[in-house]
Amino acid sequence: MVSAGATLPPPGLPGLDVRFSHTIAVAGAGTDAGLVREWHYLDSGPELGRLGVTPLGTILAVHGNPTWSYLWRATVAESVRAAESGEPAWRVVAVDQLDMGFSERTDVHRPLAQRVADLDAFSRVLAIDGPVVTLGHDWGGVVSLGWAVDHPDLLAGVTLLNTAIHHPGGVPIPLPLRLAGARGMLAASTVATTAFLDTTLSLASPPLDASVRDAFRAPYRTADRRRAIGGFVADIPVDARHESFAELERIAAGVARLDVPALMLWGPRDPIFSDRYLDDLVDRLPHADVHRFEGAGHLIAEDRPYADALSAWLNEHHDRLTGPVGPAGREVVARSGGAAGREVDAQPGASADPSFTPIWQRLEERRSDDAIAVVDMAPGGSRSPRRVSWRQLDDRVSRLAAGLHAVGVRKGDRVSLLVQPGATLSAVVYACLRIGAVVVVADAGLGVRGLTRAVRGSWPDVVIGETIGLTAARALGWPGMRISVARLPRVSAAALGVSYSLGDIVRRGTDAGLPAVPAPDDDAAILFTSGSTGPAKGVAYTHRQLSALRDVLAEHFGVTEETGLVTGFAPFALLGPALGTRSVTPDMDVSSPRTLTAAAVAAAVRECDARMVFLSPAAILNVVDTASALTPDDRDALAGVRTFLSTGAPVGTRLLESAAALMPNATPHTPYGMTECLLVTDVTLDVLREVADAPDAGVCVGSPIGSNRVLVSALDAEGRASGLPSDAPGVLGEIVVSAPHLKDHYDRLWLTDREAARDTDAPASADPDVRWHRTGDVGHLDADGRVWIEGRLPHVIVTVDGPIAPVGPEQAVERVDAVRRAAIVGVGPRLLRQVVAVVETLPPTTRPGLADPSLTRAVRDQVGLPLAAVLAVPTLPTDIRHNSKIDRSRLSVWAERMLAGSRPVAP
Secondary structure (H helix, E strand, C coil): CCCECCCCCCCCCCCCCHHHEEEEEEECCHHHCCCEEEEEEEECHHHHHHCCCCCCCEEEEECCCCCCHHHHHHHHHHHHHHHHCCCCCCEEEEECCCCCCCCCECCCCCCHHHHHHHHHHHHHHCCCCCCEEEEECCHHHHHHHHHHHHCCCCEEEEEEECCCCCCCCCCCCCHHHHHHHCCCCHHHHHHHCCHHHHHHHCCCCCCCCHHHHHHHHHHHCCHHHHHHHHHHHHCCCCCCCCCCHHHHHHHHHHHCCCCCCEEEEECCCCCCCCHHHHHHHHHHCCCCEEEECCCCCCCHHHHCCHHHHHHHHHHHCHHHHHCCCCCCCCCEEECCCCCCEEECCCCCCHHHCCCCCCCCHHHHHCCCCCCEEEEECCHHHCCCCEEEEHHHHHHHHHHHHHHHHHCCCCCCCEEEEECCCCHHHHHHHHHHHHHCCEEEECCHHHHHHHHHHHHHHHCCCEEEECHHHHHHHHHCCCCCEEEECCCCCHHHHHHHCEEEEHHHHHHHHCCCCCCCCCCCCCEEEEEECCCCCCCCCEEEEEHHHHHHHHHHHHHHHCCCCCCCEEECCHHHCCHHHHHCCCEEECCCCCCCHHHCCHHHHHHHHHHHCCCEEEECHHHHHHHHHCHHHCCHHHHHHHCCCCEEEECCCCCCHHHHHHHHHHCCCCEEECCEEECCEEEEEECEHHHHHHCCCCCCCCEEEEEECCCCEEEEEEECCCCCECCCCECCCCCCEEEEEECCCCCCEECCEHHHHHHHCCCCCCCCCCCCCCCCEEEEEEEEECCCCCEEEEEEHHHCEEECCEEECCHHHHHHHCCCCCEEEEEEEEECCCCCCEEEEEEEECCCCCCCEECCHHHHHHHHHHHCCCEEEEEEECCCCECCCCCCCECHHHHHHHHHHHHCCCCCCCC
């Protein structure tokens, strides 16, 4: 092949302004020493100069294989848009690597080290000066990081889209790359045909527009112009014998020493650069901001608005990126396995903070107590309860903690728990917390897909599970060293990839010591949301925040050693040991609340002489429905309960009254909270009765607990929560909360974190240390400061007359005698939505569709809103975990289809 010089792309490529396209001659480096190579690149610098704008610095963007600089067109355009709007602007330089895009075809072998040298030569000729933020995707991520490591004097930050800089030994490289690189396949799939190129472009989600696909293909029309596509695949260092292995190791080690701001935007559906590689990068850059775009894949730059995210990140880190970079302030050591670096915590242990009491403190205080601590009413399906004393529980926690540490589990390691609530789970959780491991809790109520998404998203280092969970982990490719609850036969253990049983861990910990305690502000747990309004999110709590949750619960509800707690609500099933009181898990499937019966609650209360019962709304429904089976002894036991709580979703007065009839001496409470802040407000049945005739729409969830605060960010005419948070009564808006036990952050969801804290810094509080969280719930405050919930922000219906929250109209519809339950949803275009009522009827309808005329008239008369239609269904769809939160988004889509004439089917 004869070398072909650089050219400009053809005009008319969608989204690419010809003003940004340039070529330049560069003196070669390495293999190219003494030669001159021609590069094509995109550059917003000349346009910034024409506008008289001095850029803050340079973004040096490097594409991967088989794309080209066209991948970065949105960031280049954003640079000029910002300048034209008078905003701070960064110059963007996006290269076409040699032999790629419209740069010169050199027909020279270019391993990784040569690629890094090429980029260095290019940057020198273009006189790129600091501050520089590198931006890379795919193999461009590796090359950009090579440049970053080699230019610490210029480097201000690193930003990455799906890429990898290390592959663990003993793990095959991703299947698509194995197939493409197989002997006899490499040339055919990457050079002779467009198979590799076409496959890569097909990974976009949603699919690329035909004109965009054609633009990506434009530089690669012939086999001669595709040689480097094959060269990149061949350059993947599958093991230490490969010529690029040493350079990749050098770059990987250098990345772990970087202390500049970092951003990673990730598409988890990437079949090549999976979350395995993200986890490795996070270990090396633990200070990085990370956002996983659920549903996005390999071509994340085409799948999601990455340029907007990058622009927001640059603005947020403006001072650090444009000012002098300070010292690292951290020591990096090798992680177990030798693959990556991890911060060494320079903070003192928890005991050094006199204001902090660790979550396990009450357990340690009762370590010599032979009284019962935890009871499983039906462990493993057994008919006999399993009783564990405080002494036994503390001993098991200590041995498990020491044993886990002995087999390599370290502070900061993530441990996914696939264990039913009970004594075993309690012991494992407190053992992990004691050594500083981060417990990952995603319950089976998320379903197989949701649970898989949660586990893979958190990328645990260890999975501890019962057989069914470990089977799922093996079948679905979940990561992590696997530990079984029970000892398995050797063949079964091998088949499931199990390294140890909990019995093995206990034996290893019998004579082993414990590590230093974690610090109060170390991560302690990741709890997953229900996924009722989108993919479940991981919510990260520190040790300080978990302890604050324990304290607010104990203080507000008066929990003492003698209280006794029955909990059929998974998030609180682990708090008994932390509170220092005995706790019982009733006979039920905790992931399916409707399996709990009244008799099972009575048996659990009797077992531990419980004074407090904690249930979810869905569990209460079945408890009430099965009350007829209670014996006189059961009713006597329930009469001893003094406090009854139901949380997880707002609970109406009628349901609380039904539960109160079963526990006549208990004060019924329905606290309000969410996974991000589990106890925010509280309301009793008596207060709900007092406000029954209030004019307020929605469900009253009471007043803030303790030092918690609640404000409202008013909705504008388009249904957006744009108002500054305030305590003004009667204002419909998004609920904004603050509490000592408010979560620390969302796990690997940087953009979600930003949105949750948007516009909450003033004038909400004069204290700069108070943190606020936008809940996504919609409601208002009344004149007495009580909180009323009227729905979720995504479910607000924006009509021509303004926004409508659904709960108030739903309550009105449910006052119709023939209606069991109702949902109010919107159909039609945004800002012009029409209101539709969807109802469950009494008796239940057998076929979904339009409600009969008499019911429609009754609903319309009651609701006080113009309704486009009233639809009847046998059952309203609810979320999996709570079985109570109506899926209004799903109903809205269904209603629109029904009213458009689609075949009547259940929603």
